[in-house]
Amino acid sequence: MLKIQKMLVGAMARLDETMVINLVKQGLQMGINPYVLLEEIRLGTDRVGELYSKGEYFLSDLIMASEIFKDVLALVNQDRVVTAQTLYPTVIFGTVEDDIHDIGKNITTGIMRYNGFDICDLGVDVPGQKFIEAVELYNSRVVCLTGLITEAFDSMKNTIDLLEEAGLRARTTVIIGGLVNESVRKYTGANYWATDCTKVIELCRNILVTNKRIVQSS
Ligand code: B12
CATH class of the missing domain: 1.10.1240.10 (Methionine synthase domain)
Structure with missing residues (x-):
């Protein structure tokens, strides 16, 4: 280093x-x-x-x-050129209910936009229902959730439960990030977890281009 x-x-x-x-x-x-x-x-x-x-x-x-x-x-x-043309369908992103940490979210959405992803950023402290509305509105296939406090894990779980109730879970891939790990992924029912924001690019490309979900090895 x-x-x-x-x-x-x-x-x-x-x-x-x-x-x-x-x-x-x-x-x-x-x-x-x-x-x-x-x-x-x-x-x-x-x-x-x-x-x-x-x-x-x-x-x-x-x-x-x-x-x-x-x-x-x-x-x-400051000197970054924003990608003018987006290449993939919209990804829904937000910091989950009760949590206001957004620095990691902003870095990750920045990297994704730079790589040609269209992002619908719902902001912070986002109630589960807002994610469902956004998935329906944009016909999205990927939802990214950020959470850094312990309470966020329940909010993530609740959001994923709501996707299930709305009949959208099977076609939606949920990726969680922030202070998360494999146990949190299992608890919430998310498909993937990542703390390295660059991983999300590869994951989303696989999902959105090849329509392929890979099994996460952590
Ligand atoms: C800065 C900070 C704050 C700021 C946040 C400002 C902001 N606009 O975000 C402020 C001061 C507001 C704050 C408030 C609080 N905080 Co705070 N905060 C932090 C701190 C020091 C840094 C967080 C951070 O920004 N890290 C830098 C970013 C870049 O890292 P990151 O978020 O992990 O993101 C990276 C990856 O995770 C990934 N990523 C992020 N999101 C996603 C999403 C996806 C899909 C993917 C793939 C990747 C990805 O990409 C990023 C780059 O690699 C952490 C300490 C820590 N260890 O994290 C405590 C910490 C998270 N805070 C904590 C606490 C307790 C609080 C408060 C409750 C304090 C209080 N008494 O009020 C409040 C909670 C407010 C709330 N309801 O959310 C605790 C949480 C403990 C817990 N387990 O619950 C921590 C861990 C500190 C500690 N050790 O006690 N906090």
Whole structure:
């Protein structure tokens, strides 16, 4: 790993905004993939979360972490050309009910749009019924759910149950992301889980182009 990347993790964990921004600028000038830089910053936010859990950081520090992340995203997106033409059917995306974390969602939808996916982003704290309405409206085959707090797992499950009740489950693939794992996938009934936002591109291509669902090995 390059020195710059290691330094990014530490700078984010210390919430040193000036340092984070300078390192990102340097990284971009060196031609490092922006998403590699974002991933290091994400690792730094994990450290922020740990310190918050231990009572060493406070809510204001979580807010600071999200502000730094937003500034970095703005910097990274500054010179990006948005893909004009979308290549695939609409993917429905949202942070589930009771949860307002949206940084990971915004990064993932950004990457997907850049790769030619049309995204209907429902925002944060989205009630299950809104996802159902969007699936019906866009005739979508993929729903992506973000959740970072424990309460989000029930909201994800509820959303998937509602898809079932509406008779839409069989034709809809549900991918969950955020602070999730295989146990959460099983609990919620989702088809896939991912914490690496780049994986979603391959998954969605398989589903939308070849109409193929692969069995997830975690
Ligand atoms: C920043 C932050 C906040 C910000 C959020 C700002 C925002 N606009 O998003 C603010 C300050 C608002 C906040 C509030 C709260 N937070 Co908070 N927060 C965080 C923190 C530090 C970082 C989260 C983050 O943005 N990470 C960076 C992004 C890039 O990572 P990511 O979301 O995981 O996304 C990546 C992947 O998961 C993936 N991805 C994301 N979505 C999807 C979807 C799909 C389909 C796919 C494929 C991939 C994918 O792509 C991304 C890039 O790789 C985490 C700590 C942590 N370890 O995560 C705590 C954390 C999530 N928060 C926590 C808590 C407790 C709270 C509060 C309850 C605090 C409070 N007392 O009020 C509230 C909850 C509010 C609510 N109802 O949602 C806990 C949750 C614990 C739990 N298990 O429930 C954590 C884990 C901190 C901790 N260790 O205690 N928080």
